[in-house]
Amino acid sequence: MTSTLLLEQIFNGLQAGITLFLIAAGLTLILGIMDFVFLAHGSQVMIGAYAAAAITIATNNFYFGILAAIPITFVCGYLLEWLIIRHLYGRDHMDQVLATFGLILFFNEAIRIGFGPAALFTNFPSSLSGFIEILPDTPYPVYRILIILVGLLCALGIHLFVSRTRVGAMVRAGASNPEMTAALGINVKILFRFIFAAGATFAGLAGMMIGPLTSVEPGMGEPLLILSLVVIIIGGIGSVRGAFIAAILIGLVDTVGRVMLPMLFKTFMSVSTADTAGPALASMSVYILMAVVLVFKPTGLFPPKGA
Amino acid sequence: MKNKFITAVIAAGFVASAGMAFAETIKVGYITTLSGGAGIIGKQMKNAVELAMEHKGGKLGGMDAEVIFVDDQRKPDVTKQLANKLLKSEKVDVIGGIIWSNLLMAIHKQVTRADTLLISSNAGPSPVAGSNCHKNFFSMSWQNDQTPEAMGAYMNTAGVKSVYAMAPNYQAGKDMIEGFKRFYDGEVVGEVYTKLGQTDFQAELSALRAAKPPATFIFQPGGMGINFVKQWKQAGMDDVSKLYTVFSVDGISLPALKETALGTISTQTWSPDLDNAINKRFVADYKSKFGGYPSFYAAQAYDTILAIDHAVAKSGSKDTAKMREVLAAGGIPTTRGSLKMNTNHFPIQNFYLREAVKDSDGVVTSKIIDTVFEDHGDAYAQDCKF
Numbered sequence: 001m002t003s004t005l006l007l008e009q010i011f012n013g014l015q016a017g018i019t020l021f022l023i024a025a026g027l028t029l030i031l032g033i034m035d036f037v038f039l040a041h042g043s044q045v046m047i048g049a050y051a052a053a054a055i056t057i058a059t060n061n062f063y064f065g066i067l068a069a070i071p072i073t074f075v076c077g078y079l080l081e082w083l084i085i086r087h088l089y090g091r092d093h094m095d096q097v098l099a100t101f102g103l104i105l106f107f108n109e110a111i112r113i114g115f116g117p118a119a120l121f122t123n124f125p126s127s128l129s130g131f132i133e134i135l136p137d138t139p140y141p142v143y144r145i146l147i148i149l150v151g152l153l154c155a156l157g158i159h160l161f162v163s164r165t166r167v168g169a170m171v172r173a174g175a176s177n178p179e180m181t182a183a184l185g186i187n188v189k190i191l192f193r194f195i196f197a198a199g200a201t202f203a204g205l206a207g208m209m210i211g212p213l214t215s216v217e218p219g220m221g222e223p224l225l226i227l228s229l230v231v232i233i234i235g236g237i238g239s240v241r242g243a244f245i246a247a248i249l250i251g252l253v254d255t256v257g258r259v260m261l262p263m264l265f266k267t268f269m270s271v272s273t274a275d276t277a278g279p280a281l282a283s284m285s286v287y288i289l290m291a292v293v294l295v296f297k298p299t300g301l302f303p304p305k306g307a
Numbered sequence: 308m309k310n311k312f313i314t315a316v317i318a319a320g321f322v323a324s325a326g327m328a329f330a331e332t333i334k335v336g337y338i339t340t341l342s343g344g345a346g347i348i349g350k351q352m353k354n355a356v357e358l359a360m361e362h363k364g365g366k367l368g369g370m371d372a373e374v375i376f377v378d379d380q381r382k383p384d385v386t387k388q389l390a391n392k393l394l395k396s397e398k399v400d401v402i403g404g405i406i407w408s409n410l411l412m413a414i415h416k417q418v419t420r421a422d423t424l425l426i427s428s429n430a431g432p433s434p435v436a437g438s439n440c441h442k443n444f445f446s447m448s449w450q451n452d453q454t455p456e457a458m459g460a461y462m463n464t465a466g467v468k469s470v471y472a473m474a475p476n477y478q479a480g481k482d483m484i485e486g487f488k489r490f491y492d493g494e495v496v497g498e499v500y501t502k503l504g505q506t507d508f509q510a511e512l513s514a515l516r517a518a519k520p521p522a523t524f525i526f527q528p529g530g531m532g533i534n535f536v537k538q539w540k541q542a543g544m545d546d547v548s549k550l551y552t553v554f555s556v557d558g559i560s561l562p563a564l565k566e567t568a569l570g571t572i573s574t575q576t577w578s579p580d581l582d583n584a585i586n587k588r589f590v591a592d593y594k595s596k597f598g599g600y601p602s603f604y605a606a607q608a609y610d611t612i613l614a615i616d617h618a619v620a621k622s623g624s625k626d627t628a629k630m631r632e633v634l635a636a637g638g639i640p641t642t643r644g645s646l647k648m649n650t651n652h653f654p655i656q657n658f659y660l661r662e663a664v665k666d667s668d669g670v671v672t673s674k675i676i677d678t679v680f681e682d683h684g685d686a687y688a689q690d691c692k693f
Contacts, residue, residue: 005517117347119563214506215533279500
């Protein structure tokens with residue numbers, strides 16, 4: 001029983017990790033290439049979720065909602081960079097923190113004005129509501145497996161793009177040494193605008209996929225933003241590969257720890273103590289992991305070369 | 308001659324001051340959460356207060372009235388400052404509202420010791436019901452433990468032998484499970500504390516599926532309730548365990564859950580289908596004015612204004628001691644009928660079992676299916692000495 005439960009929890013951890021990776025992938029490049037502290041990345045998740053939910057509700061077609069929301073989030077990201085973000089590159093980090101924190105408030109209020117403070121209701125189509133037996137007698141929801149697959153495909157796509165294409169080489173060069181890359185005649189700013197928009201799209205995609213599972217409401221992206229910041233710090237700022245491995249790691253530690261730690265504690269301490277200590281330690285576990293990684297690898301697990 | 312003139316002036320003065328007294332205004336400060344994720348709750352409460360004022364013709368107990376709404380942002384420090392401002396510069400006669408127990412704890416002493424009535428529209432933490440109670444505090448809701456107590460009692464009669472309990476890891480979550488266990492006689496096989504504000508419960512549901520308890524009791528308020536119930540249904544957990552809820556499936560989460568919530572049961576002191584004239588008028592007018600069912604938060608906010616109206620009307624004054632006497636005597640007309648008051652100024656009231664159903668228009672709402680407790684008082688009243 002315990003081993004099948006563990007396997008199921010590993011799947012849950014994978015799904016959480018993959019979602020985090022989609023958000024962190026763009027964020028790590030934004031921080032890495034442009035040295036820009038962008039706190040409003042959670043809002044991109046919310047924009048994606050709202051775009052997909054609103055279109056799904058209007059057309060009554062989940063797939064159409066997702067397909068239409070992808071270009072919308074790309075355009076939103078592109079416009080955001082062009083209108084606001086590019087004017088902030090020259091400023092120091094504190095200004096960037098303040099400005100992008102202001103953007104969080106702006107987006108949350110804009111959504112509240114446009115859609116009201118109540119959560120939007122969406123559900124995935126009944127064709128995706130089934131279960132797959134990952135092991136005999138261990139059913140797992142199809143939709144969550146689909147999230148894992150889509151996330152893995154995105155990860156593979158990003159990996160091939162960054163490591164095998166010419167533009168990808170520019171991205172890597174930009175992440176390691178932006179000044180030198182610009183000096184070699186590469187327009188880092190245009191490059192970055194597209195990376196920014198692509199990052200927004202992947203974050204938006206994460207929002208679109210978790211929308212039917214959780215409530216689509218103002219401010220839904222912020223809790224995810226904090227975890228994705230942990231992800232990029234562990235993975236090494238600017239490294240997509242690092243973000244992938246760290247996201248999976250965080251997803252597994254958070255999910256498996258949350259359920260298994262209280263169970264583990266109950267084997268050697270009283271039930272009431274375990275009920276208090278278990279959740280307390282579980283909620284700290286990802287930050288403890290971050291602290292441990294930073295002690296041994298201050299630049300993260302996979303810092304870009306030359307950084 | 309001169310004396311007569313002075314008498315006339317004094318008499319005129321009396322008439323004028325009597326006229327002044329007649330035109331007295333009662334000021335009510337209403338503290339609730341209008342911004343952030345919980346802003347939807349505060350908005351419903353503000354709607355309900357405004358509806359109550361409209362129903363009362365803008366007066367409270369026949370006296371001209373003014374209600375000042377302030378946004379506590381769900382922060383104790385902000386709430387403390389707001390209460391201070393309402394007391395000192397606005398000089399309000401009554402402070403009402405307060406959704407969250409921790410915010411109530413932050414201002415309880417400050418307001419009650421300033422000889423101003425404090426009427427809670429929702430929060431009911433145990434300290435203010437027991438040893439730290441104060442005569443100037445009144446609850447128009449319930450004591451936190453009572454609603455899960457009712458669920459525990461119902462599950463006994465339903466013959467549920469063992470249960471798995473789940474609540475967020477903070478004070479109210481622990482209080483709810485304590486209250487539940489006080490009345491539930493069966494075995495609590497698992498007690499799981501989730502993260503406050505958690506959005507994905509898949510890991511907990513997987514563990515639950517492995518544990519296979521016949522029943523699951525949850526307290527997951529606000530957005531957490533929406534996520535939990537949605538994921539519970541999506542994971543097909545109904546085939547594994549039966550779900551019993553408190554403060555998770557209500558007028559706030561039902562519009563987001565819709566059909567997903569159908570059949571979910573909960574305990575509560577109020578329901579939109581409660582059959583009395585005040586409630587019928589409240590629900591009908593709220594629906595037509597704001598386009599949706601009110602939640603219990605809205606009903607309690609409405610009742611808070613009705614209580615002030617009752618206190619002023621019956622005492623003929625806005626004097627704290629006189630209004631307090633009226634409220635303490637009970638018999639307050641509310642959406643829950645005539646409300647009795649306990650010795651600690653918490654209501655003694657019925658607790659109902661509710662089920663999420665579709666109304667005649669196809670809108671998902673809750674309906675009373677049974678009365679679990681009649682005239683139920685809280686466990687802390689005996690510790691309260693004013």
